[in-house]
Amino acid sequence: MLKYQKIxxxxxxxxxxNSLVRGDKLPILxxxxxxxxxxxxxxxxxxxxxxxxxTIYQVRGSGIFVRGHRRKGYINLLSNQGFRQSLREFKVTSxxxxxxxxxxxKEAAHNLSIEMDEEVYYVKRLRKIQGQPLCVExxxxxxxxxxxxxxxxxxxxxxxxxxxxxxLKIGFSDLFFHVGKLKKEEAEYLDLKENDPGLYKExxxxxxxxxxxxxxxxxxxxxxxxxxxxxxxxxx
Amino acid sequence: MLKYQKIxxxxxxxxxxNSLVRGDKLPILxxxxxxxxxxxxxxxxxxxxxxxxxTIYQVRGSGIFVRGHRRKGYINLLSNQGFRQSLREFKVTSxxxxxxxxxxxKEAAHNLSIEMDEEVYYVKRLRKIQGQPLCVExxxxxxxxxxxxxxxxxxxxxxxxxxxxxxLKIGFSDLFFHVGKLKKEEAEYLDLKENDPGLYKExxxxxxxxxxxxxxxxxxxxxxxxxxxxxxxxxx
Numbered sequence: 001m002l003k004y005q006k007i008x009x010x011x012x013x014x015x016x017x018n019s020l021v022r023g024d025k026l027p028i029l030x031x032x033x034x035x036x037x038x039x040x041x042x043x044x045x046x047x048x049x050x051x052x053x054x055t056i057y058q059v060r061g062s063g064i065f066v067r068g069h070r071r072k073g074y075i076n077l078l079s080n081q082g083f084r085q086s087l088r089e090f091k092v093t094s095x096x097x098x099x100x101x102x103x104x105x106k107e108a109a110h111n112l113s114i115e116m117d118e119e120v121y122y123v124k125r126l127r128k129i130q131g132q133p134l135c136v137e138x139x140x141x142x143x144x145x146x147x148x149x150x151x152x153x154x155x156x157x158x159x160x161x162x163x164x165x166x167x168l169k170i171g172f173s174d175l176f177f178h179v180g181k182l183k184k185e186e187a188e189y190l191d192l193k194e195n196d197p198g199l200y201k202e203x204x205x206x207x208x209x210x211x212x213x214x215x216x217x218x219x220x221x222x223x224x225x226x227x228x229x230x231x232x233x234x235x236x
Numbered sequence: 237m238l239k240y241q242k243i244x245x246x247x248x249x250x251x252x253x254n255s256l257v258r259g260d261k262l263p264i265l266x267x268x269x270x271x272x273x274x275x276x277x278x279x280x281x282x283x284x285x286x287x288x289x290x291t292i293y294q295v296r297g298s299g300i301f302v303r304g305h306r307r308k309g310y311i312n313l314l315s316n317q318g319f320r321q322s323l324r325e326f327k328v329t330s331x332x333x334x335x336x337x338x339x340x341x342k343e344a345a346h347n348l349s350i351e352m353d354e355e356v357y358y359v360k361r362l363r364k365i366q367g368q369p370l371c372v373e374x375x376x377x378x379x380x381x382x383x384x385x386x387x388x389x390x391x392x393x394x395x396x397x398x399x400x401x402x403x404l405k406i407g408f409s410d411l412f413f414h415v416g417k418l419k420k421e422e423a424e425y426l427d428l429k430e431n432d433p434g435l436y437k438e439x440x441x442x443x444x445x446x447x448x449x450x451x452x453x454x455x456x457x458x459x460x461x462x463x464x465x466x467x468x469x470x471x472x
Contacts, residue, residue: 232408
């Protein structure tokens with residue numbers, strides 16, 4: 001982790017520890033530099049990250065303010081930190097349904113830009129919130145990037161293992177989603193009825209060098225899930 | 237519009253005009269500076285915007301690449317430019333259902349942080365794609381910020397009027413959504429059946445100074461809508 005990324009996380013803790021809410025003003029730059037014992041360029045970069053992330057907003061000539069408009073129980077769609085961060089007030093667990101090395105489905109091969117005879121790790125998990133089914137997730141990891149997974153790793157945070165264990169640099173992701181009616185098998189996993197509503201999400205995760213390495217399909221239980229996004233408008 | 241924002245848009249046109257697709261490399265910085273006749277700091281800022289927006293990605297020591305993973309017919313959830321940009325291959329129209337100055341609902345007052353006796357413009361529109369109902373939208377604009385609206389303005393692009401006509405600086409927005417079953421009246425607008433799935437989205441739009449000025453509620457027709465987000469991962 002780079003210095004300014006660390007400081008960005010420390011700043012988030014600072015906001016939480018001081019119970020700062022929407023519209024609250026942060027200390028001025030000089031004071032933040034002293035508080036965190038870093039240079040002006042480091043604190044500026046950290047603040048830029050938090051602005052993009054939607055944690056703060058800066059008003060020219062006026063100061064730096066807390067945005068923090070999180071609603072409890074809402075999942076941050078743009079966060080890569082999994083559900084644990086968004087849903088930290090709740091008990092989130094995973095049931096492992098399947099873990100295997102396979103050849104990809106046609107859809108997975110297409111989205112990962114690989115041939116159908118290349119190997120992938122296939123992981124199917126049922127996520128639960130307070131014991132209730134939250135979503136079913138199927139993931140396809142390119143084995144050429146993620147050479148090894150086991151039951152314990154996939155029961156915990158896979159992304160933590162990827163970044164800390166394998167030292168992979170995660171880059172960007174493309175999300176696609178739509179709403180539809182659940183098929184019978186999907187409904188059974190989620191404790192719902194056939195034709196009940198479902199949110200279907202596909203994500204393609206890329207390394208910082210642009211290589212797609214994980215294709216993930218999630219179906220959310222509409223009774224247990226709500227989402228939020230903190231967006232910035234960069235273009236007029 | 238600031239110079240670098242203009243150049244960012246020109247760069248998007250350049251990518252489109254040259255039919256560049258995912259993984260294609262852009263010219264090096266020096267050549268881009270010459271091509272667009274701007275300074276290094278302007279082109280760098282323009283590229284930063286496009287990186288945040290998900291149009292490009294930069295690989296250190298390797299170059300600048302096109303991300304462009306848009307799927308046709310998908311709505312960009314993070315775009316402020318309305319549907320016209322995302323759905324430019326399709327004919328998108330609006331039926332105006334209601335335009336009135338009213339006192340806000342309790343929900344709208346709460347989300348706009350105003351009193352219930354303050355006036356708002358209420359706009360209800362049915363959006364159509366190729367003649368089919370795409371979504372029903374209800375918007376509440378603070379009258380203290382948006383002093384005047386008429387039928388012609390709300391039949392066209394309200395946000396274009398706000399930024400170009402009223403010269404408002406749009407800042408950031410908070411999006412919340414969930415999936416549910418349509419009520420009878422909602423289903424009728426969308427040509428669907430009661431209890432069919434619906435995507436319910438709420439957005440709070442803010443000015444650059446942090447003031448909330450527009451609270452919008454949209455219900456999407458699940459048969460006509462799909463969404464995408466190009467995300468960046470700034471924090472580990």
